Amino acid sequence: MRIGELATSTGVSVRALRYYEEQALLIPERSGGGQRHYDEAAVDRVQLIQTLYAAGLSSRTILALLPCVDAKVNTPQSRALLNAERGRIDQQINQLIEARARLDDVIALSESPASGCNRTGAALV
Amino acid sequence: MRIGELATSTGVSVRALRYYEEQALLIPERSGGGQRHYDEAAVDRVQLIQTLYAAGLSSRTILALLPCVDAKVNTPQSRALLNAERGRIDQQINQLIEARARLDDVIALSESPASGCNRTGAALV
DNA sequence: CTAGAACCTGACGTGGACGTGAGGGACAAG
DNA sequence: CTTGTCCCTCACGTCCACGTCAGGTTCTAG
Incomplete structure (x- = not known):
């Protein structure tokens, strides 16, 4: 194709x-x-x-990982790299969970009073 | 300070x-x-x-959220924003979990044979 | 054979969260 | 008063995964 x-x-x-x-x-x-x-x-x-x-x-990291996918190759370096990246992802997931919890705190607080957050109505994100 | x-x-x-x-x-x-x-x-x-x-x-999104934190303010727009961002974070967590699973596949495969992934020993990441 | 769609190679632009000097004030210690 | 450290304001540089022209070539349908 x-x-x-x-x-x-x-x-x-x-x-x-x-x-x-x-x-x-x-x-x-x-x-x-x-x-x-x-x-x-x-x-x-x-x-x-x-x-x-x-x-x-x-890109660099992915480039290093792809041979492992293609050839099912295996060295101490490749295992270390795979585990390191796995750890990074775990860590990132935990950060996101933490951030979500903080947002949930804000959401919980914002569900009783009534006032003007973002009164401008301006576009966000 | x-x-x-x-x-x-x-x-x-x-x-x-x-x-x-x-x-x-x-x-x-x-x-x-x-x-x-x-x-x-x-x-x-x-x-x-x-x-x-x-x-x-x-920065723009955080700027819009901070008044909610400071003043515990609350409007339809702020609730929508909070929920939207919460959803984005959930989605991102799911993407990370998926990526981790794919990495785990590679790790599982790379734990039987022995060959040369990243033989160069070049620095990664 | 010809029009038009899809493809090619440069090469500069983008956005975001800062890094990194340049050149010059602010302020506590002696 | 002077030294040294911390601080100030521009303002350009960085990284990275692409977006977006410009100018030209290849392929395919009729």
Whole structure:
């Protein structure tokens, strides 16, 4: 499949796919004219990359992890990296849970009196 | 307390504290010479700000929430905002849990064979 | 064969939370 | 009064995952 089809079937932009290649995360074949051609497995790989990006991993880190996925390879370094990232994610989850609890505190407080928070009505976020 | 003391006692940089003021998140008094002076409550406020930043909220959103914390105010808009952000955080937690599961898959696979993932030994992350 | 859609390679722009000097005041200690 | 440390205000730099043109090429349908 060409880049446009992969983009629509994964929901990421064409630019993002080219960026993944730039970062050596997903390197497609090329047709005679220089156009990128991806196989079916690329769909899953793109989704994995997106998942890891969403977890806050950098391109560099993902690049280091992908060989482990592809070849089921295994070294002390790779295990250390995997565990380190797992720990980072755990920590991040805990931070989010803490933040949610703080928000819940605010929500609980804001459910009795009546006053003017954000009276301006200005757009937020 | 002056800015340096608040910085060390909260663990954030002096630059960050000035940035918070720029964003109207934490506005201190000024001494005759123009130096910032914070009260004790600033420590908690900085920590709250940090927590919300860590949860991915923007300065604008935090700015909109802080009046709710300070004055326990309450409007339909503020409740909507609080709930929206709560939802975002929940969603982000779920994404992280998913990412962790994918990492666990990789870890499980990488705990039987032996091969060369990241043979280069290059620094990661 | 031709129009048009999809693709290509640069290369600069973006947004957010600061980092990092430059150049100059403020303030307690001696 | 001077030294040293902390503080001030600009204001440009950074990182990173892309967005967004510009100018040109390739592929496909008719």
